[in-house]
Structures are given as structure tokens and as C-alpha cells.
Amino acid sequence: MFNIRKKTMLTQVLFLLLALPVVSWAGGGATGFIDAGTFALVIEVGLVLGAIFLGWIVKHKMGITIPKLLQAPILYILAYINFRVILQPPIPFSLLAMYMGVCTLVILCYCTITTESWEAFSGPIASMLRDDHTKAKMSRYATFLILPGLIAAQTYNTMLPKFGEPIELRTVHPAPPASINVHKKLVTLQTAENPFRVGDDGEYLKVGDESKYFGGNSWTGDVPRFLQEVREGGVVFFGTAGCFFCHGDNLDGRGPFSFAFNPIPANFADPGTIAQLQETFVFWRVAKGGPDLSREAFPWASAMPPWEKHLTTNEIWKVIVFEYWHTGFFPRTWG
Amino acid sequence: MFSVNNKKKKIGALILLSMIGMLLLLPFAQMDVSAQGKEEAAAEESAEPAEGEIGSKGKDKQYGGVNEFGIVSGPPAPEMVYPDSYGSYGDYQSRTLLWVSNQQHLYFGSFVLAVPMFVFVMELIGATQKDRKVGKKFDDLAHEMMKISLTAYSVTAILGGILIFTFLALYPGFFGYLASIFKPVMHIYALLFILESGVLYVYYYGWDAMNDGNGNWKWTHLGISCILNAIGIVLMVMANTWIGFMMSPAGVDESGRFLGDIWKVIHTPLMVPIVIHRILGNAAFGGGVVGAYAAFRFLSSKTLEEKAHYDWMSYIAMFMGILNLIPLPFAGYWLMREIYAYRQQMGITLMGGLLAWVFIMQATMIATLFITVNYYLFQAMGRMPGAERYYPAFKFLLAILVISTISWLTPHTLVMTPAELKAMGGQQHPVVGNYGVMSAKNTAINTMITTTVLTFCLYQRANRIITVPWAWKGNCFLILLFAMAWVNILFLGIYGYFIPANVRIGLSVPQVVSTLTTLFVGVAVNTKMLKGSKEVAPIRWGQMSVRGAYALFLLAVAFTWTMAVMGYLRSSVRLHWHVNEIMRDNSPWAFTNPLGYAGNINSMNVLLFWTMLLFVFWLSSLAAKKAPSKVTADAGEAVPAASH
Numbered sequence: 017m018f019n020i021r022k023k024t025m026l027t028q029v030l031f032l033l034l035a036l037p038v039v040s041w042a043g044g045g046a047t048g049f050i051d052a053g054t055f056a057l058v059i060e061v062g063l064v065l066g067a068i069f070l071g072w073i074v075k076h077k078m079g080i081t082i083p084k085l086l087q088a089p090i091l092y093i094l095a096y097i098n099f100r101v102i103l104q105p106p107i108p109f110s111l112l113a114m115y116m117g118v119c120t121l122v123i124l125c126y127c128t129i130t131t132e133s134w135e136a137f138s139g140p141i142a143s144m145l146r147d148d149h150t151k152a153k154m155s156r157y158a159t160f161l162i163l164p165g166l167i168a169a170q171t172y173n174t175m176l177p178k179f180g181e182p183i184e185l186r187t188v189h190p191a192p193p194a195s196i197n198v199h200k201k202l203v204t205l206q207t208a209e210n211p212f213r214v215g216d217d218g219e220y221l222k223v224g225d226e227s228k229y230f231g232g233n234s235w236t237g238d239v240p241r242f243l244q245e246v247r248e249g250g251v252v253f254f255g256t257a258g259c260f261f262c263h264g265d266n267l268d269g270r271g272p273f274s275f276a277f278n279p280i281p282a283n284f285a286d287p288g289t290i291a292q293l294q295e296t297f298v299f300w301r302v303a304k305g306g307p308d309l310s311r312e313a314f315p316w317a318s319a320m321p322p323w324e325k326h327l328t329t330n331e332i333w334k335v336i337v338f339e340y341w342h343t344g345f346f347p348r349t350w351g
Numbered sequence: 352m353f354s355v356n357n358k359k360k361k362i363g364a365l366i367l368l369s370m371i372g373m374l375l376l377l378p379f380a381q382m383d384v385s386a387q388g389k390e391e392a393a394a395e396e397s398a399e400p401a402e403g404e405i406g407s408k409g410k411d412k413q414y415g416g417v418n419e420f421g422i423v424s425g426p427p428a429p430e431m432v433y434p435d436s437y438g439s440y441g442d443y444q445s446r447t448l449l450w451v452s453n454q455q456h457l458y459f460g461s462f463v464l465a466v467p468m469f470v471f472v473m474e475l476i477g478a479t480q481k482d483r484k485v486g487k488k489f490d491d492l493a494h495e496m497m498k499i500s501l502t503a504y505s506v507t508a509i510l511g512g513i514l515i516f517t518f519l520a521l522y523p524g525f526f527g528y529l530a531s532i533f534k535p536v537m538h539i540y541a542l543l544f545i546l547e548s549g550v551l552y553v554y555y556y557g558w559d560a561m562n563d564g565n566g567n568w569k570w571t572h573l574g575i576s577c578i579l580n581a582i583g584i585v586l587m588v589m590a591n592t593w594i595g596f597m598m599s600p601a602g603v604d605e606s607g608r609f610l611g612d613i614w615k616v617i618h619t620p621l622m623v624p625i626v627i628h629r630i631l632g633n634a635a636f637g638g639g640v641v642g643a644y645a646a647f648r649f650l651s652s653k654t655l656e657e658k659a660h661y662d663w664m665s666y667i668a669m670f671m672g673i674l675n676l677i678p679l680p681f682a683g684y685w686l687m688r689e690i691y692a693y694r695q696q697m698g699i700t701l702m703g704g705l706l707a708w709v710f711i712m713q714a715t716m717i718a719t720l721f722i723t724v725n726y727y728l729f730q731a732m733g734r735m736p737g738a739e740r741y742y743p744a745f746k747f748l749l750a751i752l753v754i755s756t757i758s759w760l761t762p763h764t765l766v767m768t769p770a771e772l773k774a775m776g777g778q779q780h781p782v783v784g785n786y787g788v789m790s791a792k793n794t795a796i797n798t799m800i801t802t803t804v805l806t807f808c809l810y811q812r813a814n815r816i817i818t819v820p821w822a823w824k825g826n827c828f829l830i831l832l833f834a835m836a837w838v839n840i841l842f843l844g845i846y847g848y849f850i851p852a853n854v855r856i857g858l859s860v861p862q863v864v865s866t867l868t869t870l871f872v873g874v875a876v877n878t879k880m881l882k883g884s885k886e887v888a889p890i891r892w893g894q895m896s897v898r899g900a901y902a903l904f905l906l907a908v909a910f911t912w913t914m915a916v917m918g919y920l921r922s923s924v925r926l927h928w929h930v931n932e933i934m935r936d937n938s939p940w941a942f943t944n945p946l947g948y949a950g951n952i953n954s955m956n957v958l959l960f961w962t963m964l965l966f967v968f969w970l971s972s973l974a975a976k977k978a979p980s981k982v983t984a985d986a987g988e989a990v991p992a993a994s995h
């Protein structure tokens with residue numbers, strides 16, 4: 017029996033689960049303790065756990081069994097609401113279609129997972145198709161009216177001329193050339209190294225070893241060599257080149273000019289950008305900018321200027337050191 | 352008992368074998384003579400040949416150190432000019448014609464090379480069974496599969512001929528160059544086919560004559576199977592050396608001149624990972640196709656006896672397929688790592704650039720494979736009395752799979768309209784963008800595999816009650832093992848976001864170790880626990896739901912679609928090169944296909960292959976009608992736990 021005490025306790029637990037995102041927002045999201053992505057993820061997890069818990073209460077404590085044939089659309093709609101409404105900022109339609117495709121497959125698996133569930137799922141459909149009682153007949157007529165109607169509507173919608181922008185499969189990180197010429201010097205992108213990635217001993221600093229300098233103050237008097245290069249790179253970023261106007265103070269692609277562009281400038285703080293690339297790739301993109309994007313970089317949507325015309329080779333390498341240091345990411349290496 | 356009483360036949364066979372052997376050695380003899388000839392010619396000519404001429408010293412495109420230089424032994428790669436160097440049939444894309452004929456040959460080639468591997472294992476299991484009745488079941492299964500393979504073998508040969516004609520008719524310049532490079536081994540390749548055919552026919556037609564259970568002739572027969580598989584693998588490796596050379600040429604100089612050492616041409620930077628990946632892929636594909644055949648026969652069977660036999664066969668085939676599927680993603684990961692190390696551009700084009708979306712198609716297929724395998728096992732548990740206690744766990748396993756799938760197939764580069772891009776506030780989504788990188792992908796695939804292993808453990812114990820005194824401890828150990836594996840995989844996945852890429856790549860090793868530990872240790876402990884267990888009731892072979900049989904079809908089709916997609920991907924990464932950085936493709940079809948077109952051609956290839964294969968299955972069912980006594984399975988009889 018589902019007594020009052022248990023009910024109160026369960027409601028409290030459910031409340032706590034649902035309150036988790038709000039608590040995390042108050043304690044973290046709002047104060048900047050966690051970023052927007054983590055915040056949204058916590059909301060997702062909280063809602064999913066809450067939904068599972070709610071389903072458990074409905075079935076096991078309230079004794080209400082939802083028919084399998086109804087469970088399928090309910091799950092489908094919940095998944096749709098999750099991906100379309102709750103997940104913010106909105107994801108593109110292509111991704112939504114993929115996610116919903118997976119959900120369709122899995123919901124179908126769920127409804128047919130055992131013989132019992134298959135019978136519970138298909139039984140009403142079979143009854144609607146072959147039984148002679150009034151309820152079945154009415155369902156049959158309704159189905160055979162609604163189904164063609166839906167197909168007709170879908171066909172009409174597909175055939176309707178559309179004037180929206182076409183979708184673009186943008187190649188964000190096209191393959192770089194094997195080598196480039198910068199200030200009359202050949203740089204082989206497969207093997208070149210950043211000359212300003214140096215340790216205290218003046219030797220090349222292995223990728224990963226720079227983590228000891230993360231969070232260090234590069235403006236104090238006696239700073240290690242690496243932080244000196246970071247500082248000079250920072251001067252280029254905020255001064256000489258003014259990269260921050262587009263890429264932002266926090267290198268998150270939200271500079272004051274950024275919203276004039278579509279797509280907005282690269283967000284270096286995202287794990288999907290410079291963290292995935294070799295330093296030489298970044299060197300190529302900074303030095304040559306949008307005009308030198310390779311053929312495969314469709315639709316060449318980049319407003320990046322070719323900085324080789326304004327900066328020295330050393331300044332380009334230094335600003336790259338700064339970008340990695342500031343974001344706390346490491347360049348990709350194969351060693 | 353097998354006995355050769357006809358002396359003449361014996362002598363004739365020996366002469367034939369010797370002739371084949373001598374023919375195989377012919378190219379080597381020719382190579383020695385030509386080398387000797389070269390030395391003599393060099394001695395006669397006092398003047399050093401000019402740079403780039405035959406006999407001069409050439410710098411290898413790939414090899415360094417002591418192997419850096421070789422003697423120029425061939426002309427440079429010809430410059431391809433359209434239309435002189437190409438053929439065409441009207442306005443139709445020559446590349447597509449070659450693509451289709453190549454893919455069909457590869458499908459059937461994979462099938463006829465994979466089935467003997469599968470058959471060898473089945474025959475070996477059959478020969479080592481103490482229970483002769485069970486042994487015979489495995490033996491019959493192996494024999495039946497070999498029969499299908501034999502029909503497919505002739506189709507493979509025909510398709511091979513079509514492929515060669517297509518090359519000669521449409522890409523004569525390119526084919527001529529490759530033939531000139533591989534000349535020292537082409538002859539061996541062709542002769543190995545003859546040897547393969549000979550061994551195959553002896554193996555197949557000698558089956559009944561050599562079948563004395565597990566006696567000497569049976570082991571001789573298994574020895575022939577070993578030879579057959581060895582030749583098959585060598586053939587496959589030799590065919591792969593062509594594509595290895597096209598992707599990462601070695602043994603030639605910058606302009607494509609052969610430098611005299613055929614081993615360097617064969618042993619290119621990508622050759623080994625491609626071969627390993629191909630062998631595992633073939634074996635998994637073979638299991639999938641045999642499973643589909645069994646499902647086809649299961650669905651078309653009229654009697655319960657037949658249904659029982661094919662139900663059991665489909666399970667065995669699926670098991671073999673999955674056994675090879677599990678290490679496949681890791682082999683693929685290694686291949687990609689080698690591609691990145693060989694040429695950064697290639698790696699980026701594949702995984703982050705132009706072809707990244709083809710990888711999303713592949714991810715979709717791999718996820719489909721794992722979901723389907725789990726679904727099949729859920730269905731298979733439906734015919735195992737006592738499995739009901741595990742039914743509530745199914746939906747949770749499915750939930751883990753769907754979450755992993757969503758993470759696994761989230762692209763790094765999203766397809767969107769400019770308006771959607773603006774609304775999203777940048778190219779990377781703050782939440783799902785995190786799933787577009789390798790840390791998330793590795794976590795997802797390892798979680799999927801671990802979940803599949805858990806489902807299999809549940810399947811193993813579905814109709815059994817464990818009786819060992821340490822059952823409680825064993826269960827605790829298994830729960831701990833899987834929980835720790837999941838936690839480790841997830842933790843390392845998240846940790847991967849905070850460390851350098853080279854260390855992150857290294858993290859895939861402990862993730863894989865976690866997965867493989869659940870596979871080997873988990874399954875071993877589970878099997879040990881089942882020793883002496885009480886059977887709730889025998890497995891009701893033949894009573895699996897039809898959904899399970901359709902799942903096997905889906906599994907096999909997903910295998911073939913994955914092969915088509917990945918073959919297209921591997922080939923396309925050369926972009927406008929016939930032979931990477933050496934021989935440029937100057938035909939009008941040197942562009943990269945739109946995704947839709949590639950998808951359509953791949954789908955057509957899959958459809959064409961399955962149409963032909965269903966015809967082969969149908970032919971085999973005709974033969975079975977003539978000899979119904981071949982079906983020996985007993986309805987409702989359980990196969991011992993060892994075969995699970």
C-alpha cells in the first residue's frame with residue numbers, strides 16, 4: 017500500500033532531484049562557477065533522473081500501467097521536447113533528425129524487446145485491424161482517414177517551394193597544406209615546431225610540460241622564459257593585432273565585433289577548436305587567414321585576415337603560445 | 352575412410368602441384384636474372400647513368416636512413432591526360448563504374464576468404480568435441496557453409512574478371528603504372544589463385560571422404576583448411592598492398608620511379624594496420640553473412656527440426672561475427688592513428704574536415720550493429736526458460752546503449768543553415784559540442800562494448816541456476832568488475848578533456864583494457880560459475896521470435912553498409928590523387944562526391960550484393976531440398992554451455 021509517509025518521502029526525493037539543476041544554477045551557473053555547457057548538462061541529467069523516478073512512482077507505487085502502445089508516443093514526445101526545447105541553445109535540424117532517428121529505433125526495440133511487450137504493443141494494432149466490434153471499427157476508420165491525411169500533408173509540405181537558406185556542410189578544420197611560405201621562409205606543417213615553446217633552460221618544452229605555468233602571473237619582474245613569451249603573445253593578442261576584438265577577452269569567440277559575423281569567430285575555449293589542432297595548423301590559419309583556405313574548406317566562411325601581412329613570424333608563434341596558455345589547452349602532437 | 356587407390360591420380364596430382372610451385376618461383380628466378388643482367392650491363396657501361404635514368408641512384412619517397420636510396424628500375428609515373436589516358440562509356444562517370452565493380456568484387460572476395468576462417472573454427476570445434484553428436488552438428492554446419500562459399504567463389508572470380516576489364520577499359524594508364532610497379536608479384540598473385548582453387552576443391556570434395564570423426568584423416572582435412580586460409584590471407588594481403596601503395600607510396604622516388612625493392616613497395620607505412628583491420632573486418636563480415644544465411648533458412652524452414660538447426664546456426668554465426676567485431680574499433684583506431692602520423696592532412700580530411708560526415712555515417716552503422724546484437728540476444732533469451740528474471744534489466748541496458756549512441760554519432764562539424772548557426776551562437780554547441788571529440792567517442796564505444804558483454808553474460812546464464820558454493824562472491828565480483836569498468840571508462844573519458852592530445856590518445860589503452868577485462872575475465876568467471884549449474888529447462892531451439900531473425904539480417908546489412916562507407920572513405924581520402932602525391936587524377940571525376948551521391952551508390956552496392964547473395968542462398972536451399980538428410984539437428988535440444 018502506498019502510505020502517506022512513503023509518499024511524502026518520495027515526493028521530497030523527487031523534489032531534490034528536480035531541484036538539483038536549480039541549486040547548481042544558483043550555486044554555480046549564476047556565479048560563473050560552472051560554465052553554460054555543464055549547467056545545461058546538469059539540467060539534462062536531473063530531468064532524466066526525475067522522469068525515471070516519476071515513471072517508477074506511477075507504475076510501482078500508484079499502480080498505474082500505461083499501455084505499451086501509449087508508452088511509445090509518450091517516450092517519443094518526451095525525447096522531442098528534450099532535444100527541441102530543453103536543450104539550449106537550439107540544435108540544428110540535421111542533428112535533431114539524427115537524434116530522433118536513434119530514439120525511433122530504440123523505442124521500437126523497447127516496445128518489442130520481449131514477446132510479452134511485443135504482444136502488448138502489437139495487440140491493439142492487430143485488434144484494430146481485424147476485430148469486428150464497434151471500437152475496433154471506429155479506430156480502423158479513423159486510422160485509415162488520418163494516415164493518408166498525414167501522408168498527404170507531408171507530401172504537400174515536401175513539394176511546397178521553399179525559400180529558406182540552404183544548409184551548409186561547413187568544413188571547419190580543413191586539411192592544411194603540407195607546407196606554406198611565410199615571409200619568404202618555408203614552413204613544413206607536419207614537422208615544424210613553435211620556437212617560443214621553451215622551458216627555463218631555453219630548450220624546447222615538451223607539450224604537456226607547460227601546465228606548470230598555467231595560472232602563473234606573467235607580469236611579475238622575474239618570470240620564467242615561457243611566461244615571458246606568453247606575455248609577449250598577450251601583447252600581440254590585446255595590442256598589436258587586437259585579436260580580442262573578435263575572439264574576445266576570454267578567447268571564447270565573443271569579442272565586441274564578433275556578432276557582426278556569421279559564423280562568429282572561433283571559440284578557443286571550446287575543446288573542439290585549438291585543443292584538437294597542432295600548433296602548426298593554428299600557425300597556418302593565423303598567417304594565411306580566410307583567403308588561403310584550402311579548396312575543401314567549403315563554404316570558406318572565414319573573415320580571418322592573413323596576419324602575415326601585419327605581424328612578424330615570431331609574433332604569430334608567440335600569440336599561439338599565449339592562446340594555448342590562456343585557455344589551458346594543449347596543442348595536438350603525435351609523439 | 353579416405354584412401355587414394357589410383358596411383359596415376361596420385362602422381363598426376365603431385366606433378367600438378369610441382370608445376371604450380373615452379374610457376375610460383377618463376378618471378379623470383381626472373382628477378383635474379385634481371386639483377387644479374389643489370390650488374391653485367393653496369394659493368395659494361397663505364398659511364399654513370401644520369402640522375403633519374405634506369406640504373407642511377409634514386410631517393411626513396413618514404414624510407415629513410417640506410418634504406419633511403421635505391422637503384423632506379425622503372426620509368427616515372429606517367430602524367431595522366433584526359434581523354435588520352437582514360438576510357439569512358441559515353442558521359443557516364445568511369446569512376447562510379449569502377450567503384451561498383453570494385454566493391455562487388457571486394458564483397459564476394461571478403462565472403463569467400465572469411466567463410467573458410469569461420470569453417471575452420473567450426474570444423475575444429477566439431478573435431479574436438481567429446482560428444483560426437485554435438486561434434487557432427489558443428490561439422491555439418493561447417494560443410495554447409497563451405498557449400499555456399501563454393502558457389503560464391505565462382506561469382507568472385509567472375510567479378511574479379513569484370514574488375515580487371517573495367518580497369519583496362521577505363522583507367523588503362525593508371526592500371527599500367529601499378530602493374531609495372533607490382534610486376535614482380537602480380538604473377539605470384541595470379542598463381543596463388545590457382546593454388547587456392549585447387550586446395551579449395553580438395554578441401555570441399557574431400558570432406559565426406561576424409562570425415563572419420565576425429566581420426567587422422569579429419570586432422571589432415573583440418574590441415575588442408577589451414578593451408579586454404581593461409582593462401583587466402585596471403586592473397587588478401589597482396590591485394591591490400593595495392594591500396595596501401597596508392598595511399599602511402601614507398602619504394603619509389605618522388606616521380607614514381609620504382610627503386611628495385613618490391614618489399615618496400617609492399618611494406619608501406621599504412622600496410623600493416625590496413626591488413627589487420629581488413630582481416631578482422633572480413634571475419635566479422637563472414638560471421639554476419641553466415642548469420643543472415645541461417646536467418647534466411649530459419650524463416651523459410653517448414654519443420655521445427657530445420658528451424659532448430661538454423662536457429663542454432665544463426666547463434667553460432669552471430670557469436671563468431673561479434674567476436675571479431677569487438678576488436679575492430681580498436682584496430683580502426685590504430686589505423687587512423689597511423690594515418691595521422693603519416694600525413695596530418697589525411698587524418699584531418701578524414702576525421703575533422705571534408706570527409707568527417709562519412710565517419711558519422713559509419714558511427715551510425717557501428718551503433719546499429721551493437722544495438723542489433725543486444726536486441727538479438729534479448730530475443731534469443733525469449734527461447735530460454737528462466738530468462739524472465741532478466742527481462743527488467745533489458746530496458747536499462749538499452750538506455751545505456753542509446754545514451755552512448757547519441758554521444759557516439761554527434762558530429763564535430765554540424766550541418767546547419769546560417770540562421771541555425773547564428774541561433775546556436777557559434778560553430779560548437781556548448782553541450783553537444785563536447786560529444787564531437789575523441790574523448791567522448793572512445794568512451795561511448797567502450798561503454799557500448801562493455802554493455803554488450805554484460806548482455807552476453809546474462810544470456811549465458813539465462814536458463815541456468817548457478818550452484819557453485821562461491822556464487823554470491825562470484826556475482827559480487829562480476830558486479831564490481833562491470834561497475835569499475837564503466838567508472839574507469841567514464842572517468843578517463845572526462846579526464847581526456849583536460850590533458851594534451853598525445854596523452855589523451857594514450858588513455859584509450861586503459862579504456863580498452865577495461866573493456867577487454869570485462870570480456871575475458873567477466874566471461875571467464877561467468878562461465879566458471881556456470882560449471883555444474885542446474886538447467887531450468889533446455890533451450891527451445893527453433894522457437895526464437897522472427898524479430899530475432901530479422902535482427903540478424905539487419906546486422907549483416909549493417910556490416911555490408913559499413914564496409915561500403917569505409918571503403919569509400921579510405922579511397923576518397925586521396926582526393927585528386929591516383930597514387931598519393933605521385934600520380935595525379937586528371938580525369939573529370941577527380942572531385943569528391945557529394946554525401947548524397949556517395950550514400951546512394953553505397954546503398955546500391957549493398958542492394959546489388961544482397962540480391963546476388965540471396966540468389967546464392969536460394970541455390971543452396973535448392974540443393975538442400977534434394978538432400979534433406981543433411982539436417983541432423985534435434986528439435987529443442989540444448990547445445991552445451993561451452994558452445995555459448
